[in-house]
Amino acid sequence: MTQKAPEKAPKKAHEKPRRPLTLRDVSEASGVSEMTVSRVLRNRGDVSDATRVKVLEAAKSLGYVPNQIAGALASNRVNLVAVIIPSLSNMVFPEVLTGISEVLDETPLQPVVGVTNYDPEREEKVLFEMLSWRPSGIIIAGLEHSEASQTMLEAAGIPVVEIMDTDGRPIDSMVGISHRRAGREMANAIWKAGYRNIGFLGTKMPLDHRARKRFEGFTEALAKHGLEIRDKEFYSGGSSLLKGREMTEAILKRTPDLDFLYYSNDMIGAGGLLYCLDNGIDVPGQLGLAGFNGVELLDGLPRRLATMDAGRVEIGRAAAQIIADRVSGEGAEPGVTIELTPRIQIGDTLGRRHVWPIPQE
Known part of the structure; x- marks a missing residue:
């Protein structure tokens, strides 16, 4: 007895092809030419609003995504901005x-993020991979890079914005604060408040150039002011409340005065406060x-930690605007430097301790 093969169900009119979608599919669905579809999707050329809506609705219903790599072959660039940072846990x-x-x-433009974990070799690998996609610009944390990374950035031929720091010479443009100035201003505030026996707790300096500055x-x-750091406690790894508690306990047991x-x-400061x-x-x-850093998450602590706001969101905005302006050709010449002013937030942990006279500056 022979078994009859099941008949295939007729293909529905709205059924999407299993092959990769093309401009022709969008053209057929919208009833306009492939050239018009291309103009709409690339936001180029003179196309009526009605036609634009028709094409975009057809593309959306089909789930069509333009092939940016293919579109970038002529310009040798894609609409990506490589953003290279040392940490996401910070x-x-x-x-x-x-x-x-x-x-x-x-x-x-769309940002694509790479994380280096404060490792120069890792930064080289991330930068190499990012540049192989031919991004339209690079935003990278810090001014210190390995020789290989420095060479790649200089030869990239695209806008490069180094962020978070202005204590040094940029490859192209830079946006950030002077960390040396931030350290000086905090030291002066502590001294003016009457504290004299000062300890420092922080990350290991070779891995964090901004903390070192x-x-x-x-x-x-x-x-x-005639003072020196009385004691220091260092750690490696990500910032955490627990490490702050442990470090604070260790330094106070070692130097109780x-x-x-x-x-x-x-974050480690908040751990110290809780301890x-x-x-x-x-x-x-x-x-x-x-x-x-002025981390807003810590505003809910029993006491507001004295800190310094480095304008992180403003740094991101300014760096992205430089890239956007350069890519669009609407301004922002190479070599832009934007230095923001760090702002001390006294909080509840930097009160005047002694009453001896403060010399006038």
């Missing part, structure tokens, strides 16, 4: 990305505290 950089996205959302500015300003602790970032509150340490009367 709350600073998601805020920078927010600023970048706010600006690029108004343009055809703040530390250099901090110690430089203290030296002008410290009257101020300056942390390289707010002090749990152990009955009077903050800021017995021990003052300050961090860096």
Whole structure:
């Protein structure tokens, strides 16, 4: 007995082809020529609003996505902006990305993120991969790069914006703050408040150039007032409340007469604050505290940590605007430098401790 093969169901008119969609599919669905479809999808040429709506609705219903790589062959560029940052666990950089996205959302450009983990070799690999896609621009954290990364950035032939730091010479443009100035201003604020026995807690300097520069500015300003750092505690890895608690406990047990602790970032500073509150340490009367970054998440702590806002969202916006203007040809010449002013937030942990006279500057 022979078995009859099942008949194939007739293909429905609205059924999408299983092959990759093409301009012809959108053309047939919208009833306009492939050239008109191309103009609409590339936002080029004079096309009526009615036709534009018809094409976009057809493309959306089909799920058609333009092949940007194929479209970029003529220009040798795609509408991507490579954004290379050291960390996503550090709350600073998601805020920078927010600023970048706010600006690029108004343009055809899209950010693509690579993470280096503060590792120069990893930065080389990420940069190599990003550049192989021929992006329209690069936004990269920091001014210090390996020789290989420096060479790739200089030879890229596209706008490069180095962000977060202005203490150095950029390859092209830079947007950020002077971290040495930030360290100096915090040291002066601590000294004016009457603290004299100061400890520092932070990341290992070879891996974090910006923290190193703040530390250099901090110690430089203290030296002008005749002071030195009494003790230091360092760590490696991501910032965390737990590490801040552990480091604070270690440094206070080792040097119990410290009257101020300056942390390289707010997260470990918040951990230090919680340790002090749990152990009955009077903050800021017995021990003052300050961090860096102005992280809003920590506003819910029992005390507001003294800190410094580096304008992270503003940095992202400014960097993205430079890229967008350069790509569109509407301005922003190479070599732009935008230096923002870090702002001290006194909070509840940087009160005046002593009453001796403060010399006039």
